[in-house]
Amino acid sequence: MASIRSLAFLCGAVHLTFAQEAYTFTPSSILIGSNGFVNWGAGAFPQASVGTPLVPQSTDLETLALLQQMDPNRIQSTIQTLVNFGTRHTASDTTSPTRGIGAARNWLLNEMTELAKPSNGAMNVSMPCYQQAASPAHGMPIAAQVCNVQVEIKGFVDANRTYVYTGHYDSRRLNNSDYTGDAPGADDNASAVAIALEMIRILAPAVSKSPPAATIIIAAVAGEEQGLYGSNFLAQTLKNASVNVQANFNDDIVGSGSNVPFSPQNQHTIRIFGAGTDYLTINSSIIKEIISTGYQDDTPSRHLGRYVQEVNAGASSVTEMDVALIYKPDRFFRGGDHESFLSVGFPAVRFTEPQEDFYHQHQDPRVQDGVTYGDEIEYVDFEYTARVGKVNLLSLWSIANAPATPSNFTYDTNIGFLADSLDTPPSYLENIIKLYWDVENDPLLAYYEVVWRPMASQQWTHMLNVGLSNTTIIPVSKDNAVFGLRAVGKDGKKSPATYALAVASQYFG
Template structure:
């Protein structure tokens, strides 16, 4: 949080028997056929053997909205598609052939069963939260802890990639430091231009390991992602790690200024800001000056409980009131053990504007802050004592549960899954490419083709790692000797891999699926 100075078994059984598994799409191949036809081959699985409804959508390469006309497609899509291998869709894209550009394709598989949000919520795992926070803990400051700061950035980015999000960095300079917001886009399947954001900043002040501030938030965002990512949602959910919150909300302000994509409407932001400190000891919850005047009913309720620090504060008034009410209602329904204190100020209060939600407030975008209260409860705030051993993981787990329920309801998470990918039909090795790394095809069954633009000069490093971090390919390349390179993927086991290319201060990370 920004300093004021810088302004058991039974539950598992219930889960297994109360909600079946959504259908899945795998082994997708995008093939260029004759006469401007795209052939989409895929396998369809459903553990219960139910008939599945398949939706097929398309847009241009890198497109935000799937707005291409696909009603002329034929084959295995629509309702009542039987599970099995070798499914095929053919699409005549003649209406878009003149652009000679590639396509982004989405397939959605639904068994039209209701989603059991309670079963979803119950998957939130306190052990995973602790494991992630144990890694994240440590000074993450642009001058005092750069190495660990960069490691945490990479960690967040890798987790986004593993969850099949459209992942990228919004980079900008802050003095000599290259700052980066880490963004993962879980693309909506119906109203993808409508976006809900779940965020937490990952930086710390220079002297604190930042377990609560704000490693607890980052771990919470990653756990919410783990629960939600296997499902499709009608609306888009963006998971964001913000940089430089401690310098005055710099990262989130930059995102609001230039990171919201044309065609996106941000419907709401759920900002985690310190969600791990909890105590039942009386008189441990302090309050900012003037709260007894602004929120007399809240203060009276806290006094009746002897000012115990045993609740999460849910901050969002005015145009954010509906979002705050949605969180409070979801917590009451799905996580009754979580005590929520909702504050809905009718005017700007500095002590309630000290985190990244305030950047969205400034742009009239609905946003809430979920917080344990920072230094008004946790006296380890901004000190070397802000460590994992001070965190209450049951409390933290409950906050994440309520967040998952809120996002599932608002974004329209469905009992379905989705797949998206891009073709590489019109990208040739000798084509003048923009500065950066280009990978084709993906998914791959034979060779991975790498192309690079004019910004790669001299020697650069190429490595390929599996999801366990094991490096399966590592080589230095010379851009002066070739403009492309091929990696034989046949020796690699099928699965998800991460391709990393380093050239000087530049770095690219690409997700590769080997089939």
């Protein structure tokens, strides 16, 4: 690449030429894209004379050993304990030791405290609360205290860079204002809380010896069903404290891959929902550029989804899961706690099982006309939930030990474009792209890697090691591909990619 730069820009009048390769067109060939779907007639376009096909980053043996500790039996025990509280409606009883939201959060606080003990102080357990006013129209007929129960693990390299896992522990009935009747909430959402406790248990002894490079927060939040109260409280608290939250992984309804319409593949698939440009809080002119240049599928949240897809692919022999990235903020007319993070400008994704079971979600437990309803524990697959837990633990631990996502990734609009005067150098008129970025002072950083993909592909297809320089040239037209940049650590762990813009802009706005 150094020779290309010197030819093109030290000797501006030189015409660049690239090697021509023989190619035989085969009309009957059907190519499978990187997203696993057939690319009818798309071909292997665009071709590039630099870079290599992208290979998913591998996972170190220590991290794989952590994943193998995810215990389905403990997940079952946690879900059963939460179900036994009868209801966990946000406005339910707070004085009973055995029933209601109060008993549930006190148990979670005690459980997290016990699980965190092997961390030798590296895990800080807390239960921040606030008073939520009544909101009858949204399922809060009375005022109530909203409490999150959470563990924070401070990063030892960049403590302000933070990654947050959330799963809500409240539950509901068909009538969202009914805060006394049974609402077991096994799948929605004791399943995600069980994963949270397992991650705390597994990481506690590990972080006592080697804390993560960046900070991790694992939180069971309240009030999701009535208005995302707990997650909004957490996200806004972090925003007010100027915490650099680079990801929220929100799990909600992750307890079964066996729902109708059933396929055996469902038991080994987790969906990730990644929001588009509608949820960006950055300057409107930048959003307009993202859309006009074809980068609307390259929001930070969708890059998080791609990141989870890739790290999981490199460790799928252990997770035994596929990750389906869905280009939607959430399911049809639905929402969740990740929206609280999106609304304050933090990238966030939602993990949800591949096929939801509406007979056993938001339902009063009952048998009606021969049909059984209710979110009971017998409809949760603990082995499946454990596999989802492995994907979360892998993603959270890997991203918190990778370098930070690069910033100010831009491209030159004058190069690889039309001439603007008689004096425009011929080298500017090639079908190339010149990229720039900030070189960070990050002790984890080994080098930068440019990635790109055809416009129709969901996942990155090519990568190029560009060292620690702050610019490079790639002989691929801006029209035909999408470009990203990621940081690679000295241990091989990689950050999510950031997208290229024609203006100087921070990745997170």
